[in-house]
Amino acid sequence: MITRFLAPALAAVALSACATIPETPTAPEPVTLRIIGLNDFHGNIEPIRRPIRVMDDAGVVQEVPAAGAAYLASAVAKYRAQDKHSMVVAAGDLIGASPLASSIFLDEPAIGAMNRIGLTYNAVGNHEFDRGWQELLRLQQGGCTRYTMRDPCQVESDFSGAEFGFLAANVITADGTTLFPAYGIKRFGTGNAEIAVAIIGLTTVDTPTLVTPSGVDGLTFADEAETINALVPELVEQGVDVIVVSIHQGLYTEVGYNDKSCGGVSGPLLDILGRVDPRVDLVISGHTHYAYVCDYSAIDPARKFLVTSAGYGGSMLTDIALTVDPVLGDVIAARADNIIVQSEVRGADGTLLPANPAFEKFAADAAVAAYVARYVDASQAAADRKVGVISGPAPKPGPATEESHLGNLIADAQLAGTRSAGAQIALMNNSGIRAALDPADGTTVSYGDIYAVQPFGNLLITRSYTGAQLLALFEQQFDGEGFMQTFSVSEGLAMIYDLRRPSGSRVVSVMLDGKPIDPAATYRVTMNSFLAAGGDSFTVFTQGADSVTRPVDLDAIEAYLRAVPVRELPAIGRITEIK
Template identity: 60%
Template sequence: GEPLLPATGIKRFDTPQGEVAVGVIGLTLKDTPILVTPSGVDGLTFADEAATINAFVPQLEAAGADAILVAIHQGLSTTAGYNDEGCGGIAGALLGILQQVDPRVDLVLSGHTHNAYVCDYGKIDPSRPFLVTSAAYGGSMLTDIALEFRGDRLVAKRAENIVVGHDGDAEAGGFPRFAPDAQVAAYVERYVEAAREAAERPVGRLSGDAVKGAGLGRLIADAQLSATREAGAQIALMNSGGIRAPLASENDGIITFGDIYAVQPFGNVLMTKSLTGAQLFEVLEQQFAGTEDELLSPSAGFAFTYDTSRAPGQRILSATLEGRPIHPAANYRVTMNSFLASGGDGFATFAEGTEAVTGPLDLDAMEAWFAMQPVTPVPAEKRAVAAGSQPR
């Protein structure tokens, strides 16, 4: 019933015109329980974002804040450029929050979607003229934000996303390059060197490039199925959100431990559980709670067809194992990573599985899969097929 951590703070700056106080409200998103391992937030509640922000705005004003910033782990998508203040093509879950935010907020720092944008929200809603910014992800951009005051009154604000290129960065293109801080660079290199032998150790060869949505998820699912056969596994399912990098078949197809670690860096263990056919259908339906990009990747022998135009609960048209229809009353042994096994990513039905057997690390399963064949193929067969579209 009480906040676990302080939700606000005030930073005070001395200026030639006197002190300026900037208030900050920080919060995660309401859907946190479905984005992290559920046991990690057991017993915690996550309140509505807009209501939370609005409750703290008057408190910060009463404490003397001259400007109010919100830092929130929720975001937008955009079809416009990363510095287009016109908010062209803005969409996403954060919009519904912004529509309700107290107009006394001056700036919203957002994230979660990994997109880059600078949106003058006043062009969407003149009664809420705050800036909304996001600096992509992975340190690839930095948002330069300036707030201009006259005395203690905020009179102007601007923001610009700056691409972070550095000396020796081949992808920096025509953007300004910044020399790395020598002390930090040396610190990083110390650990890069310490990990080099393990990272560069070859684990196998790949037949071609494998990326999320085009073979990599299926490859991982096949590896997990193979690694858990002794637990009775018949099916393995891999979540798209757990795939964090592609696998490139450069260097004669040689794949290193560092390559597969970049794909699955979370250290999840594999779990094999018994699910009824009805529960399996529930799991397949739950993948549509988010976006289509979050579809589960099935292992070889398991396939399903779906139609996202149908009503929730009716989107799975069929599911088969080795060509035979999944029977709602039958039991199936299904493997998933430990994040999914506890109901992560909104897959609550995974947590209902019984007769759980703990298997190896997902990374060890991947390495073992590469070791089993001279060249590991990227699976290309139809497994998840959308009505009227190309198979995944």
């Protein structure tokens, strides 16, 4: 048997000596994926009027003129070009609470600007629902069907919608499907060097308390961490190498915008992160308007991902580099930096504010600048119209519990505008005051100025409440449901509160024209339509009777300013905290 097979075996050895031995395939090199993170753009297609203030790594507060879609476009293009595999991901509130040039056109220009910037995905935020989910679908799909008080397609008669995808993993419709896709998957490279990247997009579960309830009618908002964790195994099964969460929820920090220490982090996102599947590779966040790059493994070594946020208004972007091993299908290194989008900002006299030499300055992208100019020019006549004169600039409330001249002014205007409906009291939510009333010359107020302060177009509604209901409503300011805020109240009303007392008994007194609120009496109270529907968790507002609807909040404050040659800002002292 051995002799029989010897010759063929020797022949095979001889032949193998002459043959070319195949080379062992070279393992593919790690791949760098470049992700540009954005959040909370809020329709800021123009540069922000005042320089932004940031704390640098040395703890020094710097002022930098920043933002504007044309400058953001240049910055995104520059940092995206560092690697051939790249994408742009936003964590919600692209639209809503926007400056007039975008908001008056239903934020169509914000969508168009993001199309031109090259946004890949946007996770819905709470402000995406300000005008209702049907209008949000229109912004994705295009078209000119009217769902609001304003006409769509005023500048672009063929508005075609977003070229990027909205994502809404935890927004469930009545038929059990998600309003938008739960995630998107992008594949980069080819062959054994291909990597697959999944973006899960979702918003805060608190969204129904932050928007007018009719805007989310029929929708359910699921727990964020549970939603993410249910999707991760599905994505792993599909062979995804990188899992990115883009979430409209955020952190508060005590360190500089680019400090990587996670110093003093707090906020509702922490609970979510602590429950998230460790297979998540990156979290892009927003909502708080804070800027940070936090290596979450410093907090929980089992969860090795970065958590980022790029502040507010397109004033920054987050430059993120993920190094991916295509063989292991895993992220082996991650780095991120927040980049300030220094731009050209003009002061009240039309001259350019000085650039800050400590930061990179970007040129405007010509095509995006021309697109923005179309909308700015179209809005200019409305923005410039004079509506009155005030005694001086009025800052917006800082903390939501801060009494302000501006909040008192708004409440007084709403009371004056609804006296004919029997109003005795007007209450304004501080969270709805979106900007300072800061005229260019310090006193002459334009329509653009008041629009920036109250960009939502809320109606004013006057209802009857018993004194007992009214006292319960004031207790809701401090009951821990939703975030804590005090009302801005109209003239004649005074409230004293003490946070050291137990929840439910923190309001020490409420007086109207010097007399305590009588639980058995009836009072006529004015609020905006957001509050009237129970917004910001003030559910007692929904219990009122005999509703009378009056004009839009902007009409009320315009009429109030026009009524006198100079409107003096009301004094502080209506709200008192015992400490």
